[in-house]
Amino acid sequence: KTALLWFREDLRIADNAALSAASEYDAVVPVFIRTSGTKLRSNGAARDWWLHKSLEGLSRSLDELGAPLVLATGDPYVVLGDLAGKCDAGTILWNRRYGGAAAEFDEDLADRLTDDGFAVETFPGALLHDPGAIQTGSGKFYKVFTPFWKAVESVLELPDPISKPGKLSSPSSKPASEKLSDWNLLPSRPDWAGGLRETWTPGETGAHERLKTFLDGGISGYASGRDRPDGENTSRLSPHLAMGEITPAQIFRALDGASGKGSGSNEDQAVFRKEIGWREFGYHLLVHSPGIDAANFDDRFDDFPWKDATGDLHAWQKGMTGYPIVDAGMRELWQTGWMHNRVRMIVASFLTKHLLIHWKEGEEWFWDTLVDADAASNPSNWQWVAGSGADAAPYFRIFNPIIQGEKFDPGGIYVRKYVPEIAALPDKYIHHPWDAPEKVLVDADVTLGETYPEPIIDHKEARDRALSAFETIKDA
Numbered sequence: 001k002t003a004l005l006w007f008r009e010d011l012r013i014a015d016n017a018a019l020s021a022a023s024e025y026d027a028v029v030p031v032f033i034r035t036s037g038t039k040l041r042s043n044g045a046a047r048d049w050w051l052h053k054s055l056e057g058l059s060r061s062l063d064e065l066g067a068p069l070v071l072a073t074g075d076p077y078v079v080l081g082d083l084a085g086k087c088d089a090g091t092i093l094w095n096r097r098y099g100g101a102a103a104e105f106d107e108d109l110a111d112r113l114t115d116d117g118f119a120v121e122t123f124p125g126a127l128l129h130d131p132g133a134i135q136t137g138s139g140k141f142y143k144v145f146t147p148f149w150k151a152v153e154s155v156l157e158l159p160d161p162i163s164k165p166g167k168l169s170s171p172s173s174k175p176a177s178e179k180l181s182d183w184n185l186l187p188s189r190p191d192w193a194g195g196l197r198e199t200w201t202p203g204e205t206g207a208h209e210r211l212k213t214f215l216d217g218g219i220s221g222y223a224s225g226r227d228r229p230d231g232e233n234t235s236r237l238s239p240h241l242a243m244g245e246i247t248p249a250q251i252f253r254a255l256d257g258a259s260g261k262g263s264g265s266n267e268d269q270a271v272f273r274k275e276i277g278w279r280e281f282g283y284h285l286l287v288h289s290p291g292i293d294a295a296n297f298d299d300r301f302d303d304f305p306w307k308d309a310t311g312d313l314h315a316w317q318k319g320m321t322g323y324p325i326v327d328a329g330m331r332e333l334w335q336t337g338w339m340h341n342r343v344r345m346i347v348a349s350f351l352t353k354h355l356l357i358h359w360k361e362g363e364e365w366f367w368d369t370l371v372d373a374d375a376a377s378n379p380s381n382w383q384w385v386a387g388s389g390a391d392a393a394p395y396f397r398i399f400n401p402i403i404q405g406e407k408f409d410p411g412g413i414y415v416r417k418y419v420p421e422i423a424a425l426p427d428k429y430i431h432h433p434w435d436a437p438e439k440v441l442v443d444a445d446v447t448l449g450e451t452y453p454e455p456i457i458d459h460k461e462a463r464d465r466a467l468s469a470f471e472t473i474k475d476a
């Protein structure tokens with residue numbers, strides 16, 4: 001008997017329930033489909049870059065196991081039916097996606113394939129806990145993180161690890177594969193991916209190396225250091241998690257194994273687990289509120305007077321707002337495909353509150369440029385910062401980019417790395433160059449408005465403007 005194994009956001013061999021089930025069949029055909037002709041949201045460019053690299057690794061691993069990966073393009077319903085016919089497979093297996101359009105698509109697909117006579121089996125793995133299975137005492141879903149995470153932790157049982165299968169067999173008639181290089185997932189001209197190549201090692205091996213590095217280092221001091229973009233305390237596991245190269249259960253098991261060996265204090269570990277909990281919460285929200293990537297969770301914001309300000313949006317995207325911490329973040333994103341969480345909050349607040357630009361514009365820019373772009377975490381965090389989300393920061397909490405910079409990058413290390421044109425300014429002015437005396441600017445070779453922009457808006461003015469905008473919807 002032959003099984004088709006459909007890989008999606010689970011590009012790994014270990015701890016892969018669908019792969020393990022497939023290995024029980026006489027023959028397996030692993031497939032990755034470049035989806036087209038459906039309403040599903042396409043990957044952004046940075047994620048496509050990652051996907052290409054990750055598929056190369058997965059392909060090598062599957063070759064070693066004896067069942068080469070087949071690449072195909074199209075509507076999964078058509079492609080899976082066609083491939084199953086070619087290799088005489090009666091069963092189709094996959095690991096589940098949760099919430100939103102992808103989960104709806106998968107459910108509908110499973111029904112159609114079952115109607116066509118296939119056996120469809122699906123498996124968990126991407127999350128610690130089924131996000132639809134957690135409910136409040138009154139049978140509703142959680143809109144606030146802390147009780148949600150308490151509820152998950154109280155029922156959480158880590159599944160046993162699933163080891164990687166031994167040999168797999170290919171069927172005698174095997175469908176042909178498309179060539180990965182023909183998919184054009186990598187940029188050609190201009191090649192914007194140099195910084196990504198320097199920063200990341202996509203794939204399952206890279207994910208486990210990243211986890212090891214973190215457990216040997218960054219986790220110690222994580223609880224206090226995780227907010228510092230000038231440090232190395234966070235794990236940078238997000239793109240690996242987003243592509244399913246590592247599972248949260250593997251991370252939790254590694255933490256259990258590491259405890260007592262000096263890999264972070266209990267507090268460091270608890271805070272880190274909780275951050276992974278935010279990922280689970282994003283999916284919980286997406287399951288119960290599938291439109292969060294397009295619609296305001298708090299519908300008062302449907303009437304918010306957002307501004308249509310293309311020039312400001314471009315300045316923000318390019319890291320040319322004149323606020324060093326904002327510009328450093330936006331340039332880190334462009335250069336490396338990732339941005340530190342604290343700085344994501346600062347730049348998102350700046351876009352939605354200082355510039356009054358709709359969070360959806362920011363969400364889309366992040367979607368295209370983040371290697372960890374995630375269907376649940378991206379919109380839910382954007383809405384959280386904008387004030388329209390579940391458990392959102394109150395609207396009047398408007399980040400002051402100067403104070404945030406001084407607090408979380410006090411020596412200006414982060415700003416100097418990404419905004420080199422002001423690197424020679426003394427620490428005292430690094431987060432607000434416009435206050436520096438002329439002589440200091442001259443000595444540092446900075447001419448505001450020429451070598452580095454003047455602030456595109458005054459902080460106090462922006463704050464007052466945002467609060468008045470909020471007044472118009474507050475009582476709705």
Ligand code: FAD
Pocket residue numbers: 226233234235236237238239241242275276277278279280282339340341342344345348366370372373374375377378379381382385
């Ligand atoms: P660590 O601090 O090491 O945390 C470990 C893991 O916990 C992360 O890898 C991530 O999976 C999870 N996590 C941590 N914080 C959050 C959070 N606030 N929400 C959800 N999960 C979290 N994260 C994404 O994975 N994809 C996104 O598209 C994304 N978009 C964001 C947009 C905005 C506006 C903001 C403010 C945050 C966004 N985040 C997103 C959350 C967070 O910034 C990243 O998960 C984190 O910076 C990843 O770095 P890390 O792996 O070093 O995190």
